[in-house]
Amino acid sequence: MKKRLSWLGSLLSICVVLLATSCSDINHSQDHIPPAIPAGVYTITGDGYVEICWSEVRGEDLAGYRVYRSREEQGTYWRIGSSSDNYFVDEDVENGVTYYYAVTSYDWDGNESNLSYETVHDTPRPEGRDLVIYDQDARAGVDFSGYYHHMIQPWDGPFVDMYLLWLNNRYCLASKDVEYQGAVYGTDIQYAGYVNSLDELSWAPDGGWSVEIADTVTLYQDHAYVVWTWDNHFAKFQVVHIGYDYVVIDWAFQVDEGNPELKALPTEETSERLVLREPRDVRPDYEIASSRPSREPGPDDN
Numbered sequence: 001m002k003k004r005l006s007w008l009g010s011l012l013s014i015c016v017v018l019l020a021t022s023c024s025d026i027n028h029s030q031d032h033i034p035p036a037i038p039a040g041v042y043t044i045t046g047d048g049y050v051e052i053c054w055s056e057v058r059g060e061d062l063a064g065y066r067v068y069r070s071r072e073e074q075g076t077y078w079r080i081g082s083s084s085d086n087y088f089v090d091e092d093v094e095n096g097v098t099y100y101y102a103v104t105s106y107d108w109d110g111n112e113s114n115l116s117y118e119t120v121h122d123t124p125r126p127e128g129r130d131l132v133i134y135d136q137d138a139r140a141g142v143d144f145s146g147y148y149h150h151m152i153q154p155w156d157g158p159f160v161d162m163y164l165l166w167l168n169n170r171y172c173l174a175s176k177d178v179e180y181q182g183a184v185y186g187t188d189i190q191y192a193g194y195v196n197s198l199d200e201l202s203w204a205p206d207g208g209w210s211v212e213i214a215d216t217v218t219l220y221q222d223h224a225y226v227v228w229t230w231d232n233h234f235a236k237f238q239v240v241h242i243g244y245d246y247v248v249i250d251w252a253f254q255v256d257e258g259n260p261e262l263k264a265l266p267t268e269e270t271s272e273r274l275v276l277r278e279p280r281d282v283r284p285d286y287e288i289a290s291s292r293p294s295r296e297p298g299p300d301d302n
Contacts, residue, residue, distance in 0.1 A: 034111035035059045038086075038103040043122040045202065045261060047252070048094075050122045052101050053087045061107040070100045073119055077102050096255035098123045123261045127198075127252035131237075133164045133173075135245040135294050140164040141176070144227070144235045144253040151251075155292045161187045161229045164247060166295040167216065171247055174216040177288045178230045183279035184286065185230040189215040192224040195238060198250050201226065204234040204260035212280055214289070219247060226262070232277045236262045245295060 040055035052067055067088045068077035077100070081088055093099060099122055102115040126147045133142060133152065141153040141160035155163035160176045175187040188209045192201055204226050217225055219239050227235040234254045241248040254262050280286075 030109050031061070031107075032109070032111060034113045035062050035105040035107050037113045038065060038105050038116045039118070041101065041103055041116045041118045041120045043101060043120055044199065045122055045252075046124055047127040048124055049089055049091045050093055050099060050101070050124055051087060051089050052103065052120070054103050054116065056086045057105045059105075059107065061109065063106055063108045066104045066106060066112065068102045068104070068115060070102075071098075073100050073121070075100070077115060093124050095124050095126055096259075098256065098259070123254065123256050123259050125252055125254045125256070125262065127250075129250045130240070131249050131251055133247045133249065135164055135166065135171070137292060137294075140292060140294075142173075144229060144233065144251070145231075147253050147255075156290075161227060161235070162189060163292060165216075165293045167218075167293055171219045171242055171295075172216050173219060173225070173247075174289070175214045175227075176230075177214050177280070179288060180230075184288065185277060186211070186214055186280045187230045188228045189217050190226045190228075191217050192226050192236070194220075194222055195224045196222075198224060198236060198238040198252065200224075201236045201262060204228065204236070204262055206260075211278075228277070230277060232258050234260050234262050 036057050036059065038054040038057055042053055044051040044053065064082055064084045065086065066082045067080055069080045069090065070077045080090060080092065101120045101122070104113045104115055106112040128147065131151060134140060138154050139152050140155035141157050141163040142151055143153045143157065143160050144151065145159065146153065153160050159178065162173045162175050165172055165174055173189060175189050177184050177186045188211060190205060190208055195201065201224055209228055219242060221239050221242050224236060224238045227237070229235065235251060237249040237251040239247060239249055252262055
């Protein structure tokens with residue numbers, strides 16, 4: 001079978017059956033039919049947590065739900081908690097690690113359904129709000145791998161993913177190319193449209209990336225964008241405010257390399273283990289940007 005309960009869960013079920021049998025001559029009305037198996041199970045990715053949701057099970061004797069987790073799709077599923085509602089928040093997780101989930105329902109007589117049928121997995125990742133990118137060379141770059149210390153970097157920093165610039169009377173973000181071990185690797189950015197919340201973007205798209213050239217996207221407030229970094233990580237951001245000389249974004253970054261469910265910095269000790277995207281197929285005269293257009297102050301801004 002696709003999923004199996006832990007031996008402890010099976011032992012508890014056997015004990016319930018034995019207890020029910022021993023009491024059969026006292027309470028002849030007790031049933032042994034479990035409630036329906038929960039359906040419609042899905043997850044919501046968070047920063048250091050995963051929210052598991054499912055469709056409500058109908059039944060007069062429904063007592064609640066139990067949630068199980070595994071590190072493998074076909075592995076052993078261990079019970080991690082229970083809920084009287086049709087959702088559960090798993091906070092005992094690590095960002096960048098994939099977890100598989102299943103749900104059962106149980107009634108007041110101790111009958112428990114089989115595990116839910118859906119293959120549901122999730123990989124929590126870090127996220128943040130109100131990141132300010134300035135129209136200044138020293139604070140115009142964004143390095144998503146710096147989520148644990150400093151994301152804002154000089155625009156031309158060696159591992160910056162994108163940087164702010166002023167183009168055609170609007171603020172834009174341009175992806176940054178990186179020259180690494182004699183090849184040019186590029187970050188790419190896709191426009192994802194208007195969103196009410198950044199949570200509406202669950203996965204990075206499979207296609208539509210302009211992998212041969214650097215991207216420049218025009219920024220619009222409340223609109224979202226997806227990023228594929230040069231070292232094969234995915235991120236997303238939403239523009240929440242555009243000021244005169246700065247832009248504010250909310251963001252999320254998937255630390256699991258190559259995982260589209262929405263980077264440690266390479267050093268001399270770790271660079272040989274770095275897993276990169278395919279390098280850009282560039283012409284001999286291809287040049288990485290060496291200057292950043294900025295907004296000129298107006299006559300009343302002195």
